[in-house]
Amino acid sequence: xxxxxxxxxxxxxxxxxxxxxxxxxxxxxxxxxxxxxxxxxxxxxxxxxxxxxxxxxxxxxxxxxxxxxxxxxxxxxxxxxxxxxxxxxxxxxxxxxxxxxxxxxxxxxxxxxxxxxxxxxxxxxxxxxxxxxxxxxxxxxxxxxxxxxxxxxxxxxxxxxxxxxxxxxxxxxxxxxxxxxxxxxxxxxxxxxxxxxxxxxxxxxxxxxxxxxxxxxxxxxxxxxxxxxxxxxxxxxxxxxxxxxxxxxxxxxxxxxxxxxxxxxxxxxxxxxxxxxxxxxxxxxxxxxxxxxxxxxxxxxxxxxxxxxxxxxxxxxxxxxxxxxxxxxxxxxxxxxxxx
Numbered sequence: 521x522x523x524x525x526x527x528x529x530x531x532x533x534x535x536x537x538x539x540x541x542x543x544x545x546x547x548x549x550x551x552x553x554x555x556x557x558x559x560x561x562x563x564x565x566x567x568x569x570x571x572x573x574x575x576x577x578x579x580x581x582x583x584x585x586x587x588x589x590x591x592x593x594x595x596x597x598x599x600x601x602x603x604x605x606x607x608x609x610x611x612x613x614x615x616x617x618x619x620x621x622x623x624x625x626x627x628x629x630x631x632x633x634x635x636x637x638x639x640x641x642x643x644x645x646x647x648x649x650x651x652x653x654x655x656x657x658x659x660x661x662x663x664x665x666x667x668x669x670x671x672x673x674x675x676x677x678x679x680x681x682x683x684x685x686x687x688x689x690x691x692x693x694x695x696x697x698x699x700x701x702x703x704x705x706x707x708x709x710x711x712x713x714x715x716x717x718x719x720x721x722x723x724x725x726x727x728x729x730x731x732x733x734x735x736x737x738x739x740x741x742x743x744x745x746x747x748x749x750x751x752x753x754x755x756x757x758x759x760x761x762x763x764x765x766x767x768x769x770x771x772x773x774x775x776x777x778x779x780x781x782x783x784x785x786x787x788x789x790x791x792x793x794x795x796x797x798x799x800x801x802x803x804x805x806x807x808x809x810x811x812x813x814x815x816x817x818x819x820x821x822x823x824x825x826x827x828x829x830x831x832x833x834x835x836x837x838x839x840x841x842x843x844x845x846x847x848x849x850x851x852x853x854x855x856x857x858x859x860x
Contacts, residue, residue, distance in 0.1 A: 521570070522596055523582045525557040529578035534559070537576050537786050544568045549750065553597045555702050560591045562746055589738035591745050592752065597783040603723050603751045605699055608643050610723070610753055611785035615850045616814035617843060618644035618682050618725075618787065622829040624666035634673035634820055636836045640843045645670065645679040646702070647817060648828075650686050650694075667697040674699070682725060688716045695722060705729050705757055705792075718747025725787065727755040734774050754778060754786045755816060756807070758793030767795020767832065770803050772810050779811040789816040791832040793796070797823065800834060801842045802859055808849050809856075815846060 525534065538548050538559065545566030551558050561568060570582045587593040602611040610616050620636045624630050624647045634645050649666030660668070667683065674681040684702040685694045693715075694701065700723045707713055708729035717724050724744050728737045741752045756775055758768025770793035778786050788807035790800045804815045820826045821834040834842060 521582055522560040523573060523579055524581040524583065525559065526580045527554070527557075529557060531570040533576075533578045537573075537578060540576075541566075541568055543586075547746070547748075549591050549745065551597050551750075552599075554599045557794040558595060560594070575642070582840045587781075588735070589742045590742075592738055592741045592782045592784055594781055594783050599783065601750075601783045601785065603753060603785060605723050605751075608680055611813050613854075614813070615808070615846065616787070617642040617643055617846060618814065619819045619839065620645045620647040620682075620689060621820050621826065622791075622818050622833065623661055624670055625662075625827050627669040627672070629821065630666075630669045631676065632741065632821060634677045636680055636839070637725040637819065638677040638679060639846075640840050642843065643678075643680055644682055644700075645674050645677075648684055650684060650690060654770045664693060669729050671697040678717055684854045685713070685717070688713050691716055691720065695720060697739045698722070700753070702723050702755075703727060708732055709736065711743055714743040715747045716741060718744040718749045722749075723751035723753060724749060725755055727757050728759065728771075728774075730758075730768065731758045732759065734771075734777060734781070738778075741782070743786060743816050752784050754784050756786060756793070756812070757789040757816075766793075766799065768793050769789050770794060770807065770809055772803075775807050775810045775812050785813040786811070786815055787814045788812040791816065791829070791834075795829075795832045797838070798832055798834055800832065801838075801845060804842065805845060805849050807852055808846065817842065 541548050546568055547562035549560040573579050573582050585595050587595050600611055602609050620633055635839055637760050646771045647670050648661050680699045680818045680849045682700040682702055683698045684704050702725040705727045744752050761769040763769050790803040794803055818833040820833045823830040826833055
């Protein structure tokens, strides 16, 4: 459940109420929903009841949440959340493009790619230093060496760094370099990892699992929030279906539905979603029209020579064209919104 506070509530009164909730065995989560202050009450155990809460003069209403994914739901917060990182905003009317190679191969390539990304007006550099691969014989990434190269490139071109963490044992070392932790599809329900990431203060980009329902996806996000980290970004990257013509099936329905069901920003990764570079642009455009707050795109100087996922990677020229179309699509989406 959550508490709607009266507008007259002072900071001291709010702290007193929070202390009462915590001392009775619950966690708390604060938010502001269209200028209305709310406090979410986490956990099932404890002595907090509606009746006990109403004794506080600053409590306007106590509301029970019906959804199993409680604090990521639009039932708790109807205003879209905006996540800030290094002065940039993700969510709301802010369209973001996270771009870079699937795997960091060497220092020169990540520096060159970062330069191209910056020249195309993008502010997020993505890339894998630790790569979960289907085959144990495929390139697994450069590890910490790759993290160092990526951090250098992000610093040089003033970009936000996004990279994957695969294991609880890697959180500390990856956290020394990255600005945003990425949780890959294979780890979406690695609850030990989600719990530990919930204790960090960096935003989490959570990718949808290959066979995950939307409920599974939102419950995974809820794990991170429940353990203390409200800054979660969802990423639709396609799911496994009977179709074999593409790598995965992008759930455009899901993007539109997630915008209704939760307040978290949503990114589309059509590179992994389709597995085909010719489909990356049209599917990305379609998902933006459906409500996505940004896109993740794999970029490489020469995709045919990429050490991983070359078939779904754009070259620099095509990436530039796609960025321009994304900007035009966003402008068109704003026009459609005004019509409604």
